[in-house]
Amino acid sequence: MASPVESAAAPADAAAATWKALPLTERMAWQHRVEQFLYEEADLLDRRLYREWFSRVATDVHYWMPIRRTVSLRNIDREFTQPGGMSFFDDDHNDLRMRVEKFYTGSSWSEDPPSRTRHMVSNVRITGLDGAAVTVQSDFLLLRTRMEGDADQFHGRRDDLLRVGGESFLLARRHIYLDHTVIHATNLSSLF
């Protein structure tokens, strides 16, 4: 019988084992650093400091949001499109740079006047550690309002790869799994 489990990117076994083997105090320190990074990043996006946000993105980033579909349990493996299929975002560093710079052009009408956003990040869970990088799973609720009465909600899960860089991290991979199939919004002009 098909399983109703929502698919999630699993870290390499070795990275998962390394993570689990760490003493609790070290895991707490990592957890704190990762959470602070994610909160700071959310804050930068909400305060429209997009270039600041982009400086925390690794040059080999893969920023990807597949399309979700309503499928029955027996076809549950097709709930999300796969890499190579169609997606909403399938960005490398330069693609993200264009999105970021677009905010500053003075003619990015979907964001000028700018949206008011609130990125709520929760359920942060580190799932693997390989010395230079951590795999992190988090849930998000992105609240967005525009003009008088437009109000959108986007929520879902993010699978991130955060690479240790100095005191903080660089975002090296972000796979965004929305809970929505049909997007009930005029656009996806926000970053997640």
Place this chain on the structure above:
Amino acid sequence: MGQVVIIPVVSEAAAISSADVAGWFDAEQGLLDKKIFVDPAIYALEQQRIFARAWHFMCHDSHVPNTGDFFLSYIGADSVIVVRDEQGVVQVMLNVCTHRGNILTRAEMGNTHSFQCTYHGWNFGLDGKLNAVPGTEPFYRCKLDRERWALQKVAKLESYKGFYFATLDPDAPPLHDYLGEVGRIGIDQMTAHGELEAVDGVQKNIIECNWKIAVDNLYDWYHVNVTHRSAMRVGFVAASVMQPNQQMVMLGEYGHAISGPGISQEQQQVIDELDDAERARLDTLSFAERAALAPRLTERRPIRPAHMKEVMGPVGVRAMGHPNIFPNLWISTRALQLSLRIPRGPLKTEVWWFSFVPKHYNAAQRRMAMKFMSHSFGPAGLFEQDDGENWAHATRAALGPASQRTPQNLQMGLGEDEMVVDPSGQRAIETKVNEHAQRWHYRCWQDWLRAASWQDLQRNKTPVPAGKV
């Protein structure tokens, strides 16, 4: 915001006369009544006289490659199942159980052996036959006529070069005739890329606008320079590609049209000299490299292979603009995508993007094509992000009684251009940025709303113009 979409009940459109319809668009003056974007009675009439009558794109052959592959689509407000049956034949049936009218499948896609209603368990085959009914003997006393209660199929289902279309109206002309030369050229713009394969995943989003604004915008090469300026500023595409002054418009019966960039006869002569290998090679170069090698060519891509001149005709092969198959199928040819603008009430439109890649593409070509598609259109597309609010606000503003007193202006190029009839019989307007196709769209839209039947529409439709337009 994430509300359930309620489709208004389509009742008999209350006593709308031909004179009313005539008043909604003045083709001589290029004036459009804003009421048509918000009036529920007009919406109801459109559902009956356009959507329940026209041919609608359902899928490409490659969307349902295997027996039992299915997905849901819409014909107007009707949910339909598109499925490949056990004989390998594509079927389109209403997604409604014939017993108590429950939706038959809630999954929007997948693979299945049959469709079973979740209410009382009536079970239908991939061909729509009612195969099993719980309680046939004890409750129905074996008196249920299963043949009578098969799934309701569309009236007609036909394909053109692998693209399936369906209509709910048995009186509709054959698909070939419905598409006509201009509609067929529109689809040929896609097949000119070679044999196509659907990419998995349809982007869907809902914009709070009337469907007609989302449709007529595809003909509009005037908005590009303003609406999409930021996409050009950040280097996504060159401005010269986005607003070429060399425009070409073809108009087809029933409201089909192609509007946008064109290749001049002189440029086509240069292309005619090139063999297919050279055409393909030029298409893989960057804009700058190509301009250096072939300065007399435009930047439009693709350079179509030689045999397409035969297929599309000497004028059609030069049309590089956006085709729309009336009412709501946009063919975005450069990016190999099809977009439906599905009405979900007068003030809501669901936009769908189907994407394709030619089978012969290598991995690098496929990656490039996918990149262009995912970054152009769809709700996150660098272009399309900025379209939706224009449409939504134009729709919303039309609700105001004072706003409704002033018509919309669709006058660009009115009376200034000429529809030239080529010796081949093909017709095109070659000019600058214009609003000819938008005017044609609304003129034909009036024909559809005035017609009481298909016969009536065929008799009284506006002929494609020649000469001054």
